[in-house]
Amino acid sequence: MVTKTETIAAIATPLGTAGVGLIRVSGPLAPELAPRIFRPAHPNCVWQSHHLYHGDVVSADGQTVLDEVLATLMRKPHSFTGEDVLEISCHGNPLILQTILEQLLKLGCRLARPGEFSERAFLHGRMDLSQAEALAAMITAQSAKALQLELSQMKGSLGRRIDELRSLLVDALAHLEAAIDFSEDVSDREIPSVSGLILRADAGMEQLLSTYHQARLFTEGLRVVIAGKPNVGKSSLLNRLAGRKKAIVTDIPGTTRDLITETVTLDGTCVHLTDTAGIRPPTDAIEKEGIDLVWRQMEETDILLLLFDGSKPLTDEDFQIMEQSQNYDVKILTAVNKCDLPPAWNNRLPDHPLYGKPLLSLSAKFGDGLEDLKKALTGSTGGETPAEGVMITRLRHKLALEKALARLREAQNCLTTGQSSEFAAFELSEALNALDEITGKNVPEDVLSRIFSSFCIGK
Ligand SMILES: Nc1nc2c(ncn2[C@@H]2O[C@H](COP(=O)(O)OP(=O)(O)OP(=O)(O)O)[C@@H](O)[C@H]2O)c(=O)[nH]1
Ligand SMILES: [Mg+2]
Structure with a gap:
């Protein structure tokens, strides 16, 4: 339980070197601490609420200047927490921030617990719980x-x-x-x-x-598994979408063994991509393990992107993957890769439940068709801007x-x-x-x- 008589202090900016750092103090001591820790550059500092003052921050005994800062006092109830709040913007050296914080603790503040400023804001009716939770989520969105x-x-x-x-x-x-x-x-x-x-x-x-479901896709991100038989270009596609060489690409079928993940932002949507081992009758125990992982991963994805090689005729392996993937409760997108090469088939999947599904055409190697693929992936989240409805x-x-x-x-x-x-x-x-x-x-x-x-x- 928050004891409202305690005054809390914390460094509000990340600990690291930066242009500026911010220290926040909340509670009844804030107004009397302000003139003790801060020496104004101009004598007419009257600590008017919500005014910014320029000056030096000094040690608790008033003997040492610690930094040149800007300070603001926000009188209750018109502050984030609803209490008296003092904010000090200093230079963003962790040593400076830490020293100022130590002086505040010497002068009677207690170190704030995680989220304690928000908790006080909630307890003082400055926001309801759903707003406080959204605030925390906004910082990490x-x-x-x-x-x-x-x-x-x-x-x-x-x-x-x-x-x-x-x-x-x-x-x-x-x-x-x-x-x-x-x-x-x-x-x-x-x-x-x-x-x-x-x-x-x-x-x-x-x-x-x-x-809920769609909102989770927006906040948690969309999970996409890229699957297909060996050598169709799954790893090349992951690398292309990631904009860097994350997975090994070779012309040897069976290059990828493990699951390779990468998080990217596509058209404003966070997408967690997983590249997988090419599916075929395994040649050894390691490959078998890798292929087992692919099927297991299909249970934990939002979209399964099935990839085919357009430059070579479809094989039984392609059809088996299509067939088997129907057993999973997942949205399936199908794409034909290597469209930069002469096509070996007419990009249609005959006599199959997937027949009639639009097949995206792309080249992971050269980037053709990437925009359509991104649209197909992110469009499947519903696509509309979330602000339209709660x-x-x-x-x-x-x-x-x-x-x-x-x-x-x-x-x-x-x-x-x-x-x-x-x-x-x-x-x-x-x-x-x-x-x-x-x-x-x-x-x-x-x-x-x-x-x-x-x-x-x-x-
Ligand atoms: N021409 C062309 N070649 C491609 C394209 N995408 C991939 N390749 C080539 O196809 C071969 C296999 O590519 P990978 O990305 O390793 O294929 P994979 O599906 O990950 O293969 P495995 O990991 O073995 O399952 C490599 O030689 C790539 O350079 C493409 O769009 N066009
Ligand atoms: Mg691969």
């Missing part, structure tokens, strides 16, 4: 789309959507409670309006839950929503089967509690601590 999504949540989009759903439930509960006050059962007059509100909330929750990105939120929905359906069931309205009211209030887990109105302390402790120090 790996793609433009994920960033956009987290930014919108940090600005409160999910919290607002949850509040809308919440108010439907509160209205339904009010109708029910009014009915309970007058009679044992909900009157005929009340049931339709309560049911209507429940159904609207049900549809809203369903819709929100349906965004999406849920976290498993914690998904589980809470599922719990709320189950309780809501139970409430509806109580009404339609004519059970006492108290039962329906109980289920509805449980649904409300589940929704409140998302915004943090109803979250046990240990869960809160766990969430905030995964944040960065100084955030």
Whole structure:
């Protein structure tokens, strides 16, 4: 539990050499520490809130100048944490940052725990829990789309959507409670309006839950496995997409044995690529192991990119791979490589379930067709900009929503089967509690601590 009388301090910028570094202090000591640690360049420093002052930072005993800095005092409640906050921007030498931090600790501050500034912001009502979680995720977001999504949540989009759903439930509960006050059962007059509100909330929750899969693709990235028989150019394609020579390429079939992974950003989407061993009857135990890994990897991917060599006739191996890959619950894209060479077949896959699927044509060696391939890969995430609608990105939120929905359906069931309205009211209030887990109105302390402790120090 945060003791609000403690003043915390931390280095908010990464420890390393940089142009500037930032130290953050939050708590009741901040205003009195400011004039002790900072000597203004101009005597008229009155520590007006949210004003930037230029001067020197000095040691706790006032004897030594440690750096020339800029300092700002932000008076409560108009600060990130809702407490008095002092920020010192110094030169980005870790030695300077560390020394200033030590002086602050000497003057009575305590070292902040990871995420403690955000935790205080949450506890002071500066943001709800979904906003705090989005803030932490925004700092580590790996793609433009994920960033956009987290930014919108940090600005409160999910919290607002949850509040809308919440108010439907509160209205339904009010109708029910009014009915309970007058009679044992909900009157005929009340049931339709309560049911209507429940159904609207049900549809809203369903819709929100349906965004989870796509949102995870935006935030976690899209997993793509490149598979095919030996020598079709899988490793060449990985290297081409990665923009560097990550995997060994030779004209010897069976070059790749292990799984080779690389994360790239394609059209703003984070894509985790895996190059694999060419699939064929294995020639030795190592190759067998490698090929087993390919099939196992197909269970853990979003897209399977099957690659063929357009310069040589298709073989039984190609058809067997196609056949077998149908057993996996995965989206399959098919591409013909080596389009720079004269084609040996008409780029159609006859007599096969994949027949009729668009075959992408590309040259991993020279880069032809790469743009279409990128579009096909990232387009399969749904492609639309996430800011258009609220999406849920976290498993914690998904589980809470599922719990709320189950309780809501139970409430509806109580009404339609004519059970006492108290039962329906109980289920509805449980649904409300589940929704409140998302915004943090109803979250046990240990869960809160766990969430905030995964944040960065100084955030
Ligand atoms: N002309 C041409 N040659 C290519 C192309 N892509 C790959 N190659 C050649 O095909 C051979 C095999 O390429 P790799 O990328 O090693 O093929 P692979 O599918 O990874 O092969 P394994 O690891 O053995 O399964 C090499 O000689 C490449 O230079 C292409 O687009 N055009
Ligand atoms: Mg290879």
